[in-house]
Amino acid sequence: MPKKYVGKNILKVDAREKVTGKAIYPDDIYFDDMLYLKIKRATHPHAYLRRIDISKAEKLPGVVKIITAADIPEVKNFGLIIKDQPVLIGIGQKMRYMGDALAIVIAESKEIASKAVRLIEMEVEKLEVISDPLRAMEKDAPPIHQDGNILATHYLKKGNIKKGFAQADIIVENEYRTSFLDQVPLQIEAGVGFYDEEDEIIKLWAATQWLHDTQADIAQSLGLPKEKIRIIQPVIGGAFGKKEDISVHIHLALAATATKRPVKLTYTREESMIAQSKRHPLIIRAKTGATKEGYLTACQVEVIGDTGAYASSGLAVVHKGMYHCTGPYNVDNVNSA
Missing domain, CATH: 3.30.365.10 (Aldehyde oxidase/xanthine dehydrogenase, molybdopterin binding domain)
Known part of the structure; x- marks a missing residue:
């Protein structure tokens, strides 16, 4: 006979792990020798990037690498339906909102990465802001x-x-x-990336509402077959539409591939509200x-x-x-x- 659920007290399959703190969210994941990412974002919501200088940030002890658009000319735009969003804004290109990424800072700690972001200098040509x-x-x-x-x-x-x-x-x-x-899920956007050199596969531990669509979007942006991108879904921590779009995924993939070390990127709440849909x-x-x-x-x-x-x-x-x-x-x- 079929089971009856109306009027019954049904145990939620993930309730015990969540209330006891055993659930593994993206920011809980850790690997030895892990590096940390921070993103330099737009300083004006509608402007052309005329100059970016990362030299001071690169000299900061603990900074491993800084990736700008000049380093990834082959990387394509991404997007949930239309591929219209750049992975990084390059010189001569336009910033269209404050969440646009200009550089990926990779460092030995979150604190060093955050300090390096503040050392990046840039010049922009401001345009009229269209908010209506x-x-x-x-x-x-x-x-x-x-x-x-x-x-x-x-x-x-x-x-x-x-x-x-x-x-x-x-x-x-x-x-x-x-x-x-803003949907304000409890778990902000976060993830860990690792490049498996033996199998030449990029592995990402990052939450998404569209697992296979996200895999396909990352693959087309990086010019890789889908089977070279593996997403391991941690506990999502709430989404409500906010995690339909790509967030940390491509930046993690680029950093993991460039350094051959595990990398982690966790947004602040402010960054989440600025950068995501x-x-x-x-x-x-x-x-x-x-x-x-x-x-x-x-x-x-x-x-x-x-x-x-x-x-x-x-x-x-x-x-x-x-x-x-x-x-x-x-x-x-x-x-x-």
């Missing part, structure tokens, strides 16, 4: 990407929208706005027609999503927002964009 999607869509707005500021446009049409509104006894029109939301804010302009009996006759909705500096999951989010615009109701006449 309505401003981004204006004709005179500076382009964030070469192809413009509109990532995608979707349309949904069903029935006859004019006929639907003509049938309505009441029409309600409003604009609604949701805000940026957020729940997308939306502007929803809705016009709804209904009869006196309470039947919906027409629904016309415009959904504008702000996906930030890079595509991330923005394509899917705004697409779902459009298709979910009528909520749980069956409406015969719909016009959504």
